[in-house]
Amino acid sequence: MKKNIERKVLNNGIVFITTENKTADIISAKIFLRIGSRYEPREQAGISHLLAAVLTKGTEKLSSLDIAHKVESVGARLGTDTTTDYFLLSIKTVSTDFADIFQLSGEIIRYPSFPETEIELEKRITIQSIRSQLEQPFTVAFSQLREMMYQNHPYALSTLGTEKTVSQITRTDLQEFHQTHFRPDNIIISIVGNITNAKAINLVEQTLGDWQQPETPPITLNLPSITPQPSKATTYQETQQSIIMLGYLAANVNSSDYAPLKLINTYLGNGLSSRLFVELREKRGLAYDISAFYPTRLDISNFTVYIGTAAENTAIAKAGLREEVERLVNNQLSSEELQVSKNKLLGQYALGKQTNSQIAQILGWYEILGLGIEFDAKFQENLTMVTTAEAQEVASKYFIEPYISIVGPE
Numbered sequence: 001m002k003k004n005i006e007r008k009v010l011n012n013g014i015v016f017i018t019t020e021n022k023t024a025d026i027i028s029a030k031i032f033l034r035i036g037s038r039y040e041p042r043e044q045a046g047i048s049h050l051l052a053a054v055l056t057k058g059t060e061k062l063s064s065l066d067i068a069h070k071v072e073s074v075g076a077r078l079g080t081d082t083t084t085d086y087f088l089l090s091i092k093t094v095s096t097d098f099a100d101i102f103q104l105s106g107e108i109i110r111y112p113s114f115p116e117t118e119i120e121l122e123k124r125i126t127i128q129s130i131r132s133q134l135e136q137p138f139t140v141a142f143s144q145l146r147e148m149m150y151q152n153h154p155y156a157l158s159t160l161g162t163e164k165t166v167s168q169i170t171r172t173d174l175q176e177f178h179q180t181h182f183r184p185d186n187i188i189i190s191i192v193g194n195i196t197n198a199k200a201i202n203l204v205e206q207t208l209g210d211w212q213q214p215e216t217p218p219i220t221l222n223l224p225s226i227t228p229q230p231s232k233a234t235t236y237q238e239t240q241q242s243i244i245m246l247g248y249l250a251a252n253v254n255s256s257d258y259a260p261l262k263l264i265n266t267y268l269g270n271g272l273s274s275r276l277f278v279e280l281r282e283k284r285g286l287a288y289d290i291s292a293f294y295p296t297r298l299d300i301s302n303f304t305v306y307i308g309t310a311a312e313n314t315a316i317a318k319a320g321l322r323e324e325v326e327r328l329v330n331n332q333l334s335s336e337e338l339q340v341s342k343n344k345l346l347g348q349y350a351l352g353k354q355t356n357s358q359i360a361q362i363l364g365w366y367e368i369l370g371l372g373i374e375f376d377a378k379f380q381e382n383l384t385m386v387t388t389a390e391a392q393e394v395a396s397k398y399f400i401e402p403y404i405s406i407v408g409p410e
Helices: 047-057 064-072 095-110 116-133 137-150 163-168 171-181 197-208 258-269 275-283 311-330 335-351 356-368 375-385 388-398
Strands: 006-009 015-020 026-033 077-082 087-094 187-193 232-236 241-250 289-293 301-310 403-408
Touching (some): 015 197, 015 356, 026 095, 026 356, 047 064, 047 077, 047 087, 047 095, 047 116, 047 171, 077 095, 087 095, 087 356, 095 197, 116 137, 116 171, 137 241, 137 301, 241 311, 258 275, 258 289, 258 311, 258 375, 258 388, 275 289, 275 301, 311 403, 335 388
Parallel strands (some): 232 403
Antiparallel strands (some): 006 015, 026 087, 026 187, 241 403
16 A cells, blocks of 8 residues: 555545545546445435435536536546445546546535436436345345345345335435535545645545534444344245355454454455355266355345255255355364465455545545554555464354255245
8 A cells, every 4th residue: 555645634524535646647546435235224225325426417507517527628537335334435537637537526425416307317217226136146145145134124135125125215305415424524434546736635625625514423323233143034036046045143343353354255255266156066067156255344244155056955055155164163274274264365455446536445444444554564464463363253253053045936
């Protein structure tokens, strides 16, 4: 990571991170906000996604077409996205156009107009996406798994929300949600590229420095607790294969167990040389698709392994998945297995920090999660320190009894 990283907090609470990189005449900016599905009332599930979809469709002074013209006429990129834990507006331009596009992004996040026609259009598109997901066995299996694991917590639902909640969201709801969460002390801005730190800071202050904090403090979340209740659910679909998922509640990103779990995830399900791929696909021929994932989360995360297999192999594939996970509880990794997994993860981590956009993303992401820019070095250090005994200890702590989700033909 670049060494000339500068972090500053503006008077209105905006956290600003910048680093100069002259390798290419490109500047990337990421504007993070503390919203996302984690911050949504359950009856408004999907409102963050809908807000992201309509935010760029007009401001008090500009139409959707005006915004598109300003961006596309200079070959720039501007887009929005939402996740479970944060909202993101991204821009990327050549250096000569960066000031204009950044000022445009400032207008977009502060003064969106939320045109009624655009809201209705995006609601229809979102509902179509939700319906489409109901036809995808993998998505159905994971939705089923999430609902079992997270119960009443916002993580139980897709960031798209549900057809019922999305259809009920109004323009007034979007305006109130925006007014509540879009505030300067809820924002992290990360800028990386061919711009000096001084110029970047000056641009942010000129564009957003006059944005005043509301008198009321930011919303304090009071999320429901998650009680482990391992269970099994099956959905029958007329498909060519069965999707089997085993899920385990796992540590959040602030836990000391985070690095060992990332390492275990790499060992089990990362790539064609991973344990699951070699044992259950290559050697036993059970898998069409197989992997593991352990997402980074502010609250309790999930460690999930899955396999797509022929319907007649459902029982044996499920047993094979569970056997491979529980093997980590009963046996330590060899020193070679541990080191190979470390090398793979550290190598992929380094490759994910090559471009200005990737660096801006990581710096802002760590900040919005409350980890700080030091986490880049800290995570790598923690990873190198993981021992075979620690990996087994962490596996024993979390891989006790799985939640089981199956989707396939009856």
